[in-house]
Amino acid sequence: MNNNMVKIAIVLVVAAVLAVCFKMYFTSLDEDFSNISRTETYRMGDHYTGFYHRPGCPKLKQTHGGGIRFENSAAAKAEGYSACDRCDPDGPNE
Ligand SMILES: [Zn+2]
Numbered sequence: 001m002n003n004n005m006v007k008i009a010i011v012l013v014v015a016a017v018l019a020v021c022f023k024m025y026f027t028s029l030d031e032d033f034s035n036i037s038r039t040e041t042y043r044m045g046d047h048y049t050g051f052y053h054r055p056g057c058p059k060l061k062q063t064h065g066g067g068i069r070f071e072n073s074a075a076a077k078a079e080g081y082s083a084c085d086r087c088d089p090d091g092p093n094e
Pocket of ligand 1: 059
């Protein structure tokens with residue numbers, strides 16, 4: 001096996017590992033979104049993005065800890081916040 005073949009083999013192995021990591025990462029994101037708690041009636045506004053979320057939304061966790069509590073989604077809307085497209089903050093509570 002010459003040097004070029006070794007290099008190609010290494011690149012293929014690295015690419016395969018990266019592909020598996022990406023798949024695991026996005027699969028875990030989908031699981032997080034599908035498991036968001038719908039029992040809380042209050043909503044959290046993110047003043048960095050201007051969106052409001054259910055308290056357990058993974059997108060809210062990505063916001064440097066910045067959050068404003070609203071009693072419900074109508075209160076968040078009244079302050080000019082927009083509904084998150086993933087956690088369905090306007091949907092019914094359980
Ligand atoms: Zn959200």
